[in-house]
Amino acid sequence: MNEDADIEDLPSTVPANMLIELMGAPDNEEELATKIGEAVAYITRHCGRYMDLSLLERITVGWNYDEALQAVDLGYESSTAKTYTDTENLRGIAKTIRVRRGEAIKAHTIFNANQLSCLKDQKEPDYFSAVNLVAHELGHACLITWFETHSPGRYSEPFRGDWLRGLLMDSAHTCWEEYAACRLASVFPHPIVKEEYLKRAVMHSSEAFAKAHEFIKAYRIHGDLHRTIFEVCRVIFEAIRLLSYYLGYMEGPNSGSTSLAESEKFGDLTPFVKGLQREMQNAWNTALEWDGLNDLNGLLSEILNILSAAGMEVTLDNAEYEQFSRVHFPFSPQTLPGGEDTYRLMKKQNLL
Numbered sequence: 351m352n353e354d355a356d357i358e359d360l361p362s363t364v365p366a367n368m369l370i371e372l373m374g375a376p377d378n379e380e381e382l383a384t385k386i387g388e389a390v391a392y393i394t395r396h397c398g399r400y401m402d403l404s405l406l407e408r409i410t411v412g413w414n415y416d417e418a419l420q421a422v423d424l425g426y427e428s429s430t431a432k433t434y435t436d437t438e439n440l441r442g443i444a445k446t447i448r449v450r451r452g453e454a455i456k457a458h459t460i461f462n463a464n465q466l467s468c469l470k471d472q473k474e475p476d477y478f479s480a481v482n483l484v485a486h487e488l489g490h491a492c493l494i495t496w497f498e499t500h501s502p503g504r505y506s507e508p509f510r511g512d513w514l515r516g517l518l519m520d521s522a523h524t525c526w527e528e529y530a531a532c533r534l535a536s537v538f539p540h541p542i543v544k545e546e547y548l549k550r551a552v553m554h555s556s557e558a559f560a561k562a563h564e565f566i567k568a569y570r571i572h573g574d575l576h577r578t579i580f581e582v583c584r585v586i587f588e589a590i591r592l593l594s595y596y597l598g599y600m601e602g603p604n605s606g607s608t609s610l611a612e613s614e615k616f617g618d619l620t621p622f623v624k625g626l627q628r629e630m631q632n633a634w635n636t637a638l639e640w641d642g643l644n645d646l647n648g649l650l651s652e653i654l655n656i657l658s659a660a661g662m663e664v665t666l667d668n669a670e671y672e673q674f675s676r677v678h679f680p681f682s683p684q685t686l687p688g689g690e691d692t693y694r695l696m697k698k699q700n701l702l
Contacts, residue, residue: 362398368406370394373421374413375463382470386411389469390461393484401492401534402499407449407456415443415462422458425450426506444483446490448505455498455505457491478540485538489531496637504642512667514579514675519643521587522650528591529598529630530637536602547596548615551589556617558589559684562660566685579677582662589619590626590653597627601634618659625652661685 370391375383390411397403412418419432424447434442443462448455465483468474497505509516532547562582569578593616616623629649636645654664663678679685681702683693696702 360399362395363404364398369408371410385470386466397488402495405457405495406491408458410460411463413463418460444487457494479542481538482535482543485535486531489534500640501642522646525591525594529594532595532598533601536599551593551596552615554589554592555619558585559618559660561585563684566661566679567687
């Protein structure tokens with residue numbers, strides 16, 4: 351959080367016994383592996399001057415990313431901790447995982463070595479792009495430290511609320527963490543980083559509502575409520591998550607601008623950009639003082655507005671009145687299989 355401090359004058363928070371492991375480097379790339387390891391060590395020590403990396407236990411740089419992830423000792427059972435994005439458009443290249451050591455929570459960061467080759471020489475054109483990648487993932491390690499400081503042990507506790515509230519709150523937390531990690535990493539800006547964040551945010555936000563509408567149309571036929579909830583949430587949250595990268599980067603101290611002049615490019619999400627930015631900033635301003643995830647309720651409210659605009663109205667559970675969350679897909683020309691014609695006919699027959 352020391353964005354305005356002279357970073358070089360701050361002590362590094364990286365533990366003296368933090369390990370950097372180079373896994374699976376080919377024999378003919380030994381020199382490259384050494385240079386990557388040295389660069390990662392240097393960047394990590396530097397990041398530790400303005401990020402709290404006191405819980406960072408280990409960094410693994412793996413030439414086989416999947417094997418490196420599967421080799422992590424979690425210290426607990428999980429079916430999701432070692433998973434990563436692997437789609438036609440997006441593929442995971444780095445991940446920070448919570449690990450348990452006795453009663454303590456630590457952080458283990460894993461990098462795909464193939465994405466860090468330009469760290470071998472500071473004269474490489476994309477050197478600072480790779481530095482930003484390393485800093486971004488270390489930002490996630492910092493966020494683990496923040497959470498364990500303000501709410502020790504709370505992350506692994508069972509969620510108090512029904513499954514839908516849990517799903518939405520977990521997704522809101524994921525979006526905010528990407529915002530925060532990008533904001534922390536923007537100390538090392540690079541044009542290609544901004545361009546890539548903007549490109550992905552624009553592409554997914556421009557398609558999200560249309561995809562959601564198609565899922566709701568299909569629901570009118572197959573009637574599987576849970577399936578449709580997950581389908582709609584997936585496309586909407588993916589758009590918000592990728593927008594969060596861009597917003598966080600643009601909020602950083604060295605991004606060059608905090609202007610959101612490009613917000614008109616975000617399709618159906620455009621009316622919600624300022625609200626998302628406001629709530630993410632509010633959560634950032636209190637990030638060391640949170641009470642579990644309760645400080646993300648403002649962001650969750652903005653997300654509910656987006657879901658409603660996409661055609662999925664959610665009323666969250668109310669424990670005081672023993673009410674469960676409810677979901678409703680209102681009829682509209684965009685969410686009916688027959689489109690405008692079906693909508694007019696239903697309206698004429700007083701079915702709306």
